[in-house]
Amino acid sequence: MLEKAQLEEILNIALSKAGDFADIYLEKKKVNGVVCEENKLERVVSGYDVGAGIRVVSGEATAYAYTNDLSLASLKEVAKVVSQGAKGSKKDLTIDLRKLDNPPFFSIKERPEEVKMEDKAKLVKEANEVARSIDQRVKQVTVSYADSVQQVLIANSEGSIAEDERIRTRFVVNSIAAQGKDMQTGFESAGAAMGMELFELFDPKEIATLATKRALLMLEAKAAPSGKMPVVLAGEAGGTMIHEACGHGMEADLAQKGLSVYANKKGEQVASSVVTVIDDATMANYYGSYLYDDEGVKSQKTTLIEKGELKGYLYDRLTATQEKAQPTGNGRRESFQHRPLPRMSNTYLAAGETDPEEIIRQTKKGILVKRMGGGQVNTANGDYMFEVSEGYLIENGEITRPVRGATLTGNGPETLKLVEMVGNDVGFKIGTCGKDGQGAPVTSGQPTMSIKELIVGGQEIEDENPAWREVSLRPYWKRK
Amino acid sequence: MNTLEIARQAVEIAQKLGSKATEAYILHSKALSIEVNNQEVETLKLAEISGVGIKTILDGRLGFAYSSALDRSSLEEVVGQSLANAKETTPDEYNVLPEPGKYQEDLDLYDQRIGEVPVEEKIEQARLVERSAREYDPRVKRVRKASYQDSEYYVSLVNSLGLESSYRGNYCGVGAFVVAEDQGEVQTGWSMDINRKYDQLQAAKAGREAGEKAAIMLGATTVGSQRVPIVFDPYVATEFLDLMSNGLTAEAVQKGKSLFAGNLGQQVVSSALTIIDDGRLENGIDSAPVDGEGVPTSRNVLIAEGVLQKFLYNTYTAKKEGVKSTGNGIRCSFKGSAEVGTTNFFIQPGVVSLEELLAPIEKGFYVTEVMGMHTANPISGDFSLGASGIWIEKGQKTKPVRGVAIAGNILELMENVDLVANDLRFFGSTGAPTVRIKGMSISGA
Numbered sequence: 001m002l003e004k005a006q007l008e009e010i011l012n013i014a015l016s017k018a019g020d021f022a023d024i025y026l027e028k029k030k031v032n033g034v035v036c037e038e039n040k041l042e043r044v045v046s047g048y049d050v051g052a053g054i055r056v057v058s059g060e061a062t063a064y065a066y067t068n069d070l071s072l073a074s075l076k077e078v079a080k081v082v083s084q085g086a087k088g089s090k091k092d093l094t095i096d097l098r099k100l101d102n103p104p105f106f107s108i109k110e111r112p113e114e115v116k117m118e119d120k121a122k123l124v125k126e127a128n129e130v131a132r133s134i135d136q137r138v139k140q141v142t143v144s145y146a147d148s149v150q151q152v153l154i155a156n157s158e159g160s161i162a163e164d165e166r167i168r169t170r171f172v173v174n175s176i177a178a179q180g181k182d183m184q185t186g187f188e189s190a191g192a193a194m195g196m197e198l199f200e201l202f203d204p205k206e207i208a209t210l211a212t213k214r215a216l217l218m219l220e221a222k223a224a225p226s227g228k229m230p231v232v233l234a235g236e237a238g239g240t241m242i243h244e245a246c247g248h249g250m251e252a253d254l255a256q257k258g259l260s261v262y263a264n265k266k267g268e269q270v271a272s273s274v275v276t277v278i279d280d281a282t283m284a285n286y287y288g289s290y291l292y293d294d295e296g297v298k299s300q301k302t303t304l305i306e307k308g309e310l311k312g313y314l315y316d317r318l319t320a321t322q323e324k325a326q327p328t329g330n331g332r333r334e335s336f337q338h339r340p341l342p343r344m345s346n347t348y349l350a351a352g353e354t355d356p357e358e359i360i361r362q363t364k365k366g367i368l369v370k371r372m373g374g375g376q377v378n379t380a381n382g383d384y385m386f387e388v389s390e391g392y393l394i395e396n397g398e399i400t401r402p403v404r405g406a407t408l409t410g411n412g413p414e415t416l417k418l419v420e421m422v423g424n425d426v427g428f429k430i431g432t433c434g435k436d437g438q439g440a441p442v443t444s445g446q447p448t449m450s451i452k453e454l455i456v457g458g459q460e461i462e463d464e465n466p467a468w469r470e471v472s473l474r475p476y477w478k479r480k
Numbered sequence: 481m482n483t484l485e486i487a488r489q490a491v492e493i494a495q496k497l498g499s500k501a502t503e504a505y506i507l508h509s510k511a512l513s514i515e516v517n518n519q520e521v522e523t524l525k526l527a528e529i530s531g532v533g534i535k536t537i538l539d540g541r542l543g544f545a546y547s548s549a550l551d552r553s554s555l556e557e558v559v560g561q562s563l564a565n566a567k568e569t570t571p572d573e574y575n576v577l578p579e580p581g582k583y584q585e586d587l588d589l590y591d592q593r594i595g596e597v598p599v600e601e602k603i604e605q606a607r608l609v610e611r612s613a614r615e616y617d618p619r620v621k622r623v624r625k626a627s628y629q630d631s632e633y634y635v636s637l638v639n640s641l642g643l644e645s646s647y648r649g650n651y652c653g654v655g656a657f658v659v660a661e662d663q664g665e666v667q668t669g670w671s672m673d674i675n676r677k678y679d680q681l682q683a684a685k686a687g688r689e690a691g692e693k694a695a696i697m698l699g700a701t702t703v704g705s706q707r708v709p710i711v712f713d714p715y716v717a718t719e720f721l722d723l724m725s726n727g728l729t730a731e732a733v734q735k736g737k738s739l740f741a742g743n744l745g746q747q748v749v750s751s752a753l754t755i756i757d758d759g760r761l762e763n764g765i766d767s768a769p770v771d772g773e774g775v776p777t778s779r780n781v782l783i784a785e786g787v788l789q790k791f792l793y794n795t796y797t798a799k800k801e802g803v804k805s806t807g808n809g810i811r812c813s814f815k816g817s818a819e820v821g822t823t824n825f826f827i828q829p830g831v832v833s834l835e836e837l838l839a840p841i842e843k844g845f846y847v848t849e850v851m852g853m854h855t856a857n858p859i860s861g862d863f864s865l866g867a868s869g870i871w872i873e874k875g876q877k878t879k880p881v882r883g884v885a886i887a888g889n890i891l892e893l894m895e896n897v898d899l900v901a902n903d904l905r906f907f908g909s910t911g912a913p914t915v916r917i918k919g920m921s922i923s924g925a
Contacts, residue, residue: 034568038734038735040569040570041568041569042569042572043542043569043817044543044544044565044566044569045544045545045546045565045816046561046562047545047546047815048546048547048548048549048558049531049547049548049815050548050549051548060517060520060522061520061521061522061524062522062523062524063523063524063525064523064524064525064526065525065526065527066525066527066529067528068530068531068548068549081526117564117565117568118568121568139736140736140737176736176737176859178736182860183859184860185857185860226705226885226887226921226923227705227923228925257622257624258621258659258661258666259622259624259659259666337527339523339525373855374852374855375852375855376851376852376854376855377851378851380659380667380668381665381666381667381668381882383851383866383868383882383883384866385851385852385855385865385866385885386852387855387864404862405887406864406887407852407855407864407866407885407887455883455924455925456885456923457864457865457866457886457887457923
């Protein structure tokens with residue numbers, strides 16, 4: 001992208017007035033996407049995005065500017081603009097850049113740009129056909145394929161240049177099935193830091209089948225019960241719960257601002273002793289993996305909670321500096337248009353020893369979550385929720401009937417203390433995590449586990465619930 | 481940068497390369513954002529970006545590609561890519577471009593003040609947000625975000641049928657996200673104000689409101705499962721309105737994904753509700769002379785007193801049904817072609833005040849925050865959310881409530897609306913007044 005001397009010049013301009021630290025983030029990103037809907041290949045899209053962001057940090061303050069003009073003249077101008085936002089006194093710095101040379105820990109077999117659009121379109125078409133052939137109640141199918149090749153270069157005033165290339169491919173199927181007026185949806189996705197070899201692991205037709213069968217199953221399902229009850233999360237359900245109930249609260253920016261229930265709890269028991277939570281950006285080919293984070297820090301595996309004890313937080317450079325801690329390689333940004341923030345990568349609750357079937361057998365009555373959807377958390381008080389996209393009722397240790405429309409709500413630290421059994425079968429799902437308006441590709445995972453109780457928000461109010469009978473409906477809208 | 485000229489060049493290149501119909505859209509924008517913490521500038525962000533999106537049509541096949549590089553060779557490359565993509569898509573006779581039309585240039589989208597005010601004064605706006613939040617209540621101990629931002633944009637659109645359009649606009653805003661703390665308990669509150677007019681920006685009010693929202697939630701507890709009247713504050717009502725927006729597009733109807741399909745002329749929600757999309761609304765954040773395809777924007781009453789009147793169209797969906805586009809071809813950036821979507825989208829306010837709306841409620845739940853709206857299903861309308869807010873007794877707000885789940889279907893919910901207040905408020909381009917719902921099940925402890 002740019003020569004070492006040019007990068008040094010830009011960083012020197014950025015720090016010419018004041019400031020403790022400066023970096024430049026250069027990004028080139030090519031994307032391709034194919035969407036099939038209405039039985040038609042509606043959209044085939046390609047994009048090329050380039051840009052650079054320059055940052056100066058002075059104490060806790062950050063000045064940031066970006067442009068998509070990568071000419072040296074433009075970048076020097078941007079550096080000048082940023083330098084005016086720096087505070088304090090001018091430091092006497094000599095910037096001598098050296099390229100970091102950590103070897104990549106995984107490789108890409110079939111780069112997306114070397115595969116013809118026609119072949120990508122074919123996968124999408126085939127998945128669409130399979131989904132539509134399953135049942136005549138299938139009314140609409142949306143299949144989408146997307147790949148991205150993102151090249152980044154990060155140079156900073158501490159003297160390092162890090163270069164990384166992130167290649168990601170994903171495939172998503174949404175099916176709609178209808179019976180009379182009842183319309184239900186099913187969703188399935190696969191994605192990895194891979195090229196087209198993703199489809200050696202995940203067959204697009206299989207993804208289409210899973211999504212469609214889920215929509216059909218939900219047509220058969222009845223409303224979920226409401227109220228507090230035991231919940232079993234299956235190992236294949238994805239890790240939305242752990243991402244929301246724990247992961248976000250471990251991000252150092254939130255913890256430092258007192259916006260996390262996990263703040264200042266290092267060394268304390270914050271979860272049941274069967275709970276170990278890890279964030280690991282070094283898992284080969286996982287959707288949330290990278291060699292360097294978006295601040296040029298080598299990625300790593302970080303233990304957040306070990307056997308219930310809080311071990312550490314997720315840091316970017318800024319938050320690490322403030323605590324005199326080491327950055328954990330979790331400084332990520334959506335693009336050159338965003339400044340880095342502490343973010344998760346691949347986050348999971350580690351495997352236990354219990355046989356997953358045993359966990360279900362030991363549950364008298366509750367909800368089994370086979371697939372989670374999205375979720376959200378209020379990190380300040382720890383309240384979170386996640387959606388159940390495939391759920392069942394467990395009665396006397398057996399799975400009885402499918403339920404629909406359930407959302408589980410709970411409180412992070414309370415939930416982690418209520419974890420009773422942890423299975424030996426960790427599974428992962430991909431997602432896009434949103435924070436401060438920035439999206440980041442992540443995975444989250446967990447084994448089959450049981451939680452003593454969570455609030456299930458279904459639409460069915462049970463007869464035996466006394467609170468229901470207490471309430472009388474007054475014609476309050478008629479004014480007295 | 482003469483983006484209109486670059487757009488013309490792009491169309492010319494495409495037509496020479498064999499495109500039958502071409503559209504070039506260029507967006508050039510500048511933005512400033514400031515965040516303060518403890519009255520010090522924590523983040524100062526300046527941005528300038530531009531990019532082009534090229535739509536080509538080859539025998540009814542639609543191709544699209546975008547690039548943020550605008551030099552001649554990048555233009556040739558992005559045009560070539562768009563044409564190559566067109567070869568892969570399924571032919572569709574309704575893929576057409578709009579003819580040039582007349583549009584009135586009477587919209588006031590640009591406030592000179594936003595550009596003129598020095599950065600120092602804008603920093604002061606963010607400081608005022610923070611101070612006002614802290615001064616509202618001593619228990620407001622921390623501020624995660626007190627911010628000022630503004631943005632200025634230039635749009636140029638050219639198509640091969642001779643349509644040309646270019647306009648500029650700007651807007652500014654303040655936001656606050658604060659934390660109140662008392663005896664170890666922590667609650668958050670937020671507020672925002674986005675405005676076309678710098679002098680109408682209400683920084684102090686936004687700060688106070690965020691402080692109030694956080695402080696009022698201290699001491700929140702859950703309540704038992706029961707069925708009670710529910711009141712949504714304007715923001716929560718806006719979030720539910722958003723859930724219905726997709727179903728009001730012709731695209732969703734044509735693809736069998738609309739909650740409202742086949743119901744034109746019928747009562748679909750409570751007669752207390754009138755829902756409008758207005759692409760020309762005065763001071764509307766999404767107001768523009770033309771939509772993302774160059775079609776003049778318009779005001780559309782979609783639901784009048786509960787009766788479904790019409791759907792929103794872009795050029796494609798209109799052509800398919802043989803009707804006129806409503807000027808609702810929306811593009812979020814240069815990175816996509818225009819899809820059907822809303823502009824300034826809102827529930828028409830009623831006549832009663834918030835106090836009058838609450839007064840007859842014997843026991844009810846005033847919801848100020850829902851969690852997980854993005855997990856609601858816009859196709860079936862089913863939602864299941866975490867909710868928090870204030871308990872109402874005898875028409876008065878009493879104690880804070882959290883840890884409650886609400887679930888249902890958006891259409892049933894909207895059928896049960898019995899009153900809307902006169903306090904319409906926009907959150908960006910969507911807005912709603914306070915909305916009261918007759919009865920709804922909530923699940924708590």
